[in-house]
Amino acid sequence: MRANVPSRKKIKIEWFKSKAQFTIERKVSIEYNASSVNSNKINHDVIIKYVMVKEGEPKALPSNSPMTLYKRGLPFLFLSTSGTIGNKIISEELIDDDIKVDDDIVQVIEGKPEITFEDAIKPKEHIEVRTRFDKITRKITIENKLDNEIELDVNFKQTKDVTFKSSDPEPTNIEEPTYTYNLTIPSEQTKRISLELQAKIVTRVTKIKPEFIPKLNQEDK
Amino acid sequence: MLIDPKVNKLVIFNGGGGIVEREIKLSVSPGSNEFEIQNVPASFDPNSANIDLEYINPTDRDVITLQQTIVSLPDPKNVQQLIDREKGAATNIISYSIDFTRELREQVSNICEASSYRTYSDMKGIFNFIINSKKEGEVIIKTTYFISDIRLKWETNLQVNLSDDGKIAELEAYLIVDNQTGFHYDNVELGFAIFELPGAPPVTGTKAEDYYPAEEAEMQQAAWKALPKQKRTQRMKNLML
Numbered sequence: 216m217r218a219n220v221p222s223r224k225k226i227k228i229e230w231f232k233s234k235a236q237f238t239i240e241r242k243v244s245i246e247y248n249a250s251s252v253n254s255n256k257i258n259h260d261v262i263i264k265y266v267m268v269k270e271g272e273p274k275a276l277p278s279n280s281p282m283t284l285y286k287r288g289l290p291f292l293f294l295s296t297s298g299t300i301g302n303k304i305i306s307e308e309l310i311d312d313d314i315k316v317d318d319d320i321v322q323v324i325e326g327k328p329e330i331t332f333e334d335a336i337k338p339k340e341h342i343e344v345r346t347r348f349d350k351i352t353r354k355i356t357i358e359n360k361l362d363n364e365i366e367l368d369v370n371f372k373q374t375k376d377v378t379f380k381s382s383d384p385e386p387t388n389i390e391e392p393t394y395t396y397n398l399t400i401p402s403e404q405t406k407r408i409s410l411e412l413q414a415k416i417v418t419r420v421t422k423i424k425p426e427f428i429p430k431l432n433q434e435d436k
Numbered sequence: 437m438l439i440d441p442k443v444n445k446l447v448i449f450n451g452g453g454g455i456v457e458r459e460i461k462l463s464v465s466p467g468s469n470e471f472e473i474q475n476v477p478a479s480f481d482p483n484s485a486n487i488d489l490e491y492i493n494p495t496d497r498d499v500i501t502l503q504q505t506i507v508s509l510p511d512p513k514n515v516q517q518l519i520d521r522e523k524g525a526a527t528n529i530i531s532y533s534i535d536f537t538r539e540l541r542e543q544v545s546n547i548c549e550a551s552s553y554r555t556y557s558d559m560k561g562i563f564n565f566i567i568n569s570k571k572e573g574e575v576i577i578k579t580t581y582f583i584s585d586i587r588l589k590w591e592t593n594l595q596v597n598l599s600d601d602g603k604i605a606e607l608e609a610y611l612i613v614d615n616q617t618g619f620h621y622d623n624v625e626l627g628f629a630i631f632e633l634p635g636a637p638p639v640t641g642t643k644a645e646d647y648y649p650a651e652e653a654e655m656q657q658a659a660w661k662a663l664p665k666q667k668r669t670q671r672m673k674n675l676m677l
Contacts, residue, residue, distance in 0.1 A: 216625070219623060220613055220615045220620060220624065225613065225614045225615070226613045227611070228626075229610060230611045231609050235606075236604065237605040281593055282594035283594070284596045285598065307667070310669065
């Protein structure tokens with residue numbers, strides 16, 4: 216295209232106009248470690264991104280290009296692009312403040328600790344390792360504050376310390392170590408997921424070996 | 437001889453800068469012909485400066501040849517002194533401009549404004565070349581060079597008009613060319629590239645200091661660090677409906 220580019224000015228040129236299929240992808244990722252699984256309350260962020268599949272030939276947009284979403288002729292969201300893949304224009308990922316995800320602890324059943332010992336640096340000491348497997352129940356409450364129905368993917372990912380036992384409802388898709396729940400939440404409604412987890416809790420305490428304790432007492436006397 | 441080849445094509449990078457293609461038909465006389473290209477910004481990359489000869493008469497290929505190009509950039513220290521003097525003079529003129537008539541005052545303020553924006557990159561670089569010819573003739577000269585100036589860049593603006601069901605969208609995309617340099621390009625073929633020149637300002641280089649003083653760069657970095665890692669949605673509520 217030909218144009219005049221004057222000094223110290225901005226020019227605006229029409230590039231393309233086309234129709235596109237518009238989809239919204241929302242997801243929340245949940246993952247615990249041995250410490251966080253025992254937290255009373257955790258708030259998770261819902262990540263939202265917009266995907267547009269454009270008709271016609273692909274156009275590459277630079278990442279971080281501004282884009283504005285309009286509904287009924289009025290702008291309602293200002294964001295930027297994260298990139299383009301062929302005909303797909305993908306927005307940046309944002310935290311959706313209109314979807315609240317509260318994660319509360321419901322029950323903890325402590326397992327019987329198994330005690331083992333490890334060598335310490337000092338010869339008179341050893342490390343007492345207490346390993347127990349706790350059964351933990353957590354309830355995830357998702358609230359849709361928007362005035363329209365939403366679809367949300369909740370991804371629970373197992374870690375080396377916290378493993379999945381069961382859930383209500385059952386996961387929609389299991390691809391170890393990720394358990395996915397595809398939820399549809401109507402406007403101003405909540406949905407709950409109850410997770411039964413097994414957490415490996417390990418505590419390590421350095422102690423003086425028992426055979427050295429009486430000897431020390433006698434020497435003191 | 438001073439020449440001013442027309443800018444035919446300008447490929448602009450979104451990260452700032454671009455490639456300039458210029459063309460001119462020249463008459464050469466027997467012997468050595470030295471030409472000096474006008475209006476080459478000091479932001480041009482001397483290593484990227486290139487000249488191609490396009491022969492009007494194919495038999496001229498052996499008789500008209502490019503001997504060499506000569507490129508250089510002005511000395512940053514001297515240029516800065518000159519810019520500072522100009523700015524000082526402009527400030528003085530503005531303070532006495534109350535004595536001017538309205539029309540004159542507008543003209544003067546336009547000149548002074550241009551002077552206040554001037555940086556090293558708005559000064560002129562040297563791009564000369566020598567053509568050896570065994571006869572009188574004509575040749576078309578095509579020159580290309582990179583310009584490394586973040587004040588010349590492009591960005592896009594995407595408007596997404598959603599349908600009522602929210603499943604179909606009409607996309608309207610615009611290209612916005614921002615030319616805050618002192619150079620203008622009239623009726624040029626525009627090209628756009630997603631590209632950042634390696635080592636281009638404001639990252640490194642003495643020229644970067646001209647538009648981004650050290651303190652400002654530090655402030656920008658601090659501000660960048662202070663930014664939240666991820667943005668949050670701020671939906672504009674439509675109160676009219």
